[in-house]
Amino acid sequence: RKEVEQDPGPFNVPEGATVAFNCTYSNSASQSFFWYRQDCRKEPKLLMSVYSSGNEDGRFTAQLNRASQYISLLIRDSKLSDSATYLCAVKGAGSYQLTFGKGTKLSVIP
Amino acid sequence: EAGVAQSPRYKIIEKRQSVAFWCNPISGHATLYWYQQILGQGPKLLIQFQNNGVVDDSQLPKDRFSAERLKGVDSTLKIQPAKLEDSAVYLCASSLRIEQFFGPGTRLTVL
Numbered sequence: 001r002k003e004v005e006q007d008p009g010p011f012n013v014p015e016g017a018t019v020a021f022n023c024t025y026s027n028s029a030s031q032s033f034f035w036y037r038q039d040c041r042k043e044p045k046l047l048m049s050v051y052s053s054g055n056e057d058g059r060f061t062a063q064l065n066r067a068s069q070y071i072s073l074l075i076r077d078s079k080l081s082d083s084a085t086y087l088c089a090v091k092g093a094g095s096y097q098l099t100f101g102k103g104t105k106l107s108v109i110p
Numbered sequence: 111e112a113g114v115a116q117s118p119r120y121k122i123i124e125k126r127q128s129v130a131f132w133c134n135p136i137s138g139h140a141t142l143y144w145y146q147q148i149l150g151q152g153p154k155l156l157i158q159f160q161n162n163g164v165v166d167d168s169q170l171p172k173d174r175f176s177a178e179r180l181k182g183v184d185s186t187l188k189i190q191p192a193k194l195e196d197s198a199v200y201l202c203a204s205s206l207r208i209e210q211f212f213g214p215g216t217r218l219t220v221l
Contacts, residue, residue, distance in 0.1 A: 004152075032208050034209070041217075042214070043201060043212040043213060043214050043215050044153065044201075044212050045212070046209055046210070046211065049208075049209065087152050087153075089152075091208060095158075095165070095166065096141055096143075096158065096165075096205060096208060096210075097155055097158060097166055098153075098155065098210060099155075100152030100153050100154070101152050102150065102151055102152050103151075103152055
């Protein structure tokens with residue numbers, strides 16, 4: 001089992017739709033979790049940290065399920081500008097090292 | 111606040127040649143990372159520095175890759191000699207605590 005796995009994608013959704021991505025991780029000792037957004041030929045940009053209680057930032061909601069070892073990202077009211085690849089990243093215990101998933105590509109269609 | 115700076119942005123070399131990449135982290139960030147991102151994959155950590163010391167280089171192919179961080183600020187990553195499979199984007203990131211911020215990357219093509 002890979003350390004961090006994401007939905008294969010791509011996801012093609014119409015504007016205004018709600019879309020959800022999941023990411024599973026194998027190391028139960030993992031401590032911190034993040035979602036990054038990466039536009040084509042650009043660097044990853046931090047979208048959200050994922051807290052145990054879940055957190056929301058505008059149209060974006062992130063959830064953590066430690067028992068099942070997955071994190072999720074929900075995007076409501078999708079915009080054309082949300083089109084990007086979404087990477088989940090997991091930090092292990094005792095280090096700052098992040099392990100990334102392969103990413104899920106989202107295309108929001110007019 | 112200035113972000114992570116990297117240069118060059120693009121580099122094309124032939125296999126067996128050498129190449130070096132430079133990174134200047136966000137001011138005050140003690141931790142610096144070099145990642146390799148192959149097309150269609152997530153970034154993979156190559157090496158992590160805390161100030162000018164190496165914290166983790168377990169995934170660095172040390173027969174051909176080397177990195178240093180002089181005076182705990184700027185860093186260089188070198189590949190010598192390059193192979194075709196080294197074609198990738200090399201990303202530098204820095205962090206003050208947990209959250210990492212990436213530079214624009216250097217896109218390397220090895221012919």
